[in-house]
Amino acid sequence: MARSGRSDVxxxxxxxxACVLVAVGLTRGVWWANVHNGVLAVTLSLVGLWLATERPRSREGHLFLAAGTVEAVLFVGRQVGHTAEPGAAASWLGWLGVWxxxxxxxxTTYAVVCFPDGRLPSPRWRRPAAVAVALAVVAALLSALWPVEWASAGLRPAPPFTLPGRGTxxxxxxxxxxxxxxxxQLSWIVAVAVRWRAGRSRAPLLGLLLGVAVAFVVLVVGLVAAGSAVPGLVTVSVVPLVAGWSALRGHALARYRTLSWLTGAQHEGGPLPDALARTVAxxxxxxxxxxxxxxGAALHLAGSWPAASVVDGGVEDGAPRPFEQLPGRTWPVHAQDExxxxxxxxxxxxxxxAEERMVADLxxxxxLVLDRLTLAELVRQERRAGRLDHLTAREGEVLELMARGLTNAAICRELHLSVKTVEPLVSTVFAKLGLHADPTVNRRVLAALEYHRR
Incomplete structure (x- = not known):
């Protein structure tokens, strides 16, 4: 908790x-060729602050904050370099505003490509990402050691230094x-498209896809028509806002889905535990x-989404298992402190x-769902798996007698069979109904419920 508090601070x-640097730069007046850096600094920083606060363990907010800090340095450096009288201080500040x-x-690219979870779309992106870092560092060093961008930056002071070989x-x-x-900027569109095609995070990606596409088109037109990247950079300033709006919209849709899942489950007529699992996912x-x-000693599967997830998660046939051995991150469900x-x-x-709060609500x-879940519902799930259809005629007779409330001894008298014959038949019926041994339930009651339901 203390570490989280320090991170928030x-x-x-x-x-x-970042916002203070932008405010300091604005005291020098409004220079329209540099406005996009100030807007980017503010939007990236504020959206990054919101993302970092909402998702403390994710790197996405920190990526936005890093981009916003760099843009704030660029903005204030160029503002001073454009308006100050020539001098050593102005030259060095201008230098900070260029390279x-x-x-x-x-x-900014990393923030967009890793949106919304702070991770690259897939491991295949690691090598291109490393190449992009290397090329960006080379470009920055060329601009820092030989002020190759100085003339196009519109700064008044001369560069603070230059090394031989500036022409090269x-x-x-x-x-x-x-x-x-x-x-x-092209990688922004590709990354968003890859995530969209994977069917993940579509709600927050929809607006972001439109924003990065527009920014890319403007950049291409600016470079081709005017030989300048400034129009594209100006348009980029809307991307953080679109990302923040998309994330908010995604949270709103998730909250709505959480509130309306029960209505949808009743309309579709499927088992409530399956519908709840789908809603959570x-x-x-x-x-x-x-x-x-x-x-806690024996939990058995009540519902899953998708159905194959039981196998994928390493659980065989939903067999009972202790709470500590459940696969993945687990939230305990309590009723009256039990x-x-x-x-x-x-x-x-x-x-x-916000997602933690949603899970708590679910x-x-x-x-409530588990409280209303009867053994008949579990048997219905076993029927869908084809197990109930495998009862033999004799097993069906045993099930009928259990449903009438007869004990094993009474079933022996009714069918004129020995105890050694009836007890294995009862165990087979339980197995085919998927009623595993569980001290928290009465399997005979469950079997009776299924018989009467049929």
Whole structure:
């Protein structure tokens, strides 16, 4: 908790510092060619602050904050360099406002490509990401050691220094920088499209896809028509706002889905535990989830989504297992301070605070669902798996007699069979109905409920 508190303080300080730098730069007046850096600094920092606060264990907010800090340095450096009288201080501040351009665009690219969970779309992106970092560092060093961008930056003071070979550095930079900027922004569209195609995070990605596409088109038109990246950079300033709006919209849709899941489940007519598991998975944007029922020593599967997730999660046939051995991140379900089940979500390692609250609400609803869940519902699930159809005629007779309330001894007298014959038949009926040994339930009552339901 203390570590989380320190992290929150640092993120607030970083966002505040970026906004203060922008305010200091604005005291020099409004320079329209530099406005986009100020807007980017503020939007990136504020959206990063919100993301870091909502999802403390995710790197996404920190990526936005890093990009916002670089843009704030660019903005204030250029503001001073454009308006101050020539001098050593103005030259060095102007220098700070020029060479980190490639790093700023790189940081913004990482923030967009890793949106919304702070991770690359897949491991295949690691090598291209490393190449992009290397090229951006080279471009930044060329601009820092040989002020190749100084003339186009519109600064009044002369560069604070220059090294021999500036002409060669200029040629190399022009061959590297503009294509790099183009590829970086193209990667935004590709990354969003890859995530969209995977069917994950579609709600927050929808608006972001539109924003990055517009920014890319404007960048291409600016480079082709005017030979300048400024129009594209100006348009980029809307991307953080779109990302923040998309994330908010995604949270709103998830909250609505959480509130309306029971209505949809009743309309579709499916088992409530399966519907609850699907709601949990879709609300958290994870591929699978499951709902378990029972005490701490033995919980058995009550519902899952999708059905194959039981096998994928390493659980064979939903056999009873202790609470500590459930796969994935687990939320216990309590009723009157007693453990009655669990909600299991593999892959839910990093959740926002809003998502944590949603899961808490769903877990509370899971207690009500499990309270109403009868053995007949579990048997119905076994029938869908084809187990109930495998009862033999003799096993059907045993089930009928159990449903009438007869004990094993009474069944022996009714069918004129020995105890050694009846007891295995009863165990086989339980097995085919999927009624595993569980001290928290009465399997004979369950079997009776299923018989009368049929």
């Amino acid at each position: 640092l993120t607030v300080l970083a966002a505040s510092a 980190p351009v490639a790093l700023g665009l790189l940081a 550095a200029q040629v190399v930079w022009e061959a590297l920088a503009h294509p790099l900027y183009l590829v970086l 879709e609300s958290l944007d994870v591929p699978m989830a499951s709902v378990w029922r029972g005490g 453990l009655v089940g669990a909600v299991v979500v593999p892959g839910a390692d990093v959740l926002s605070r 877990v509370a609803q899971a207690a």
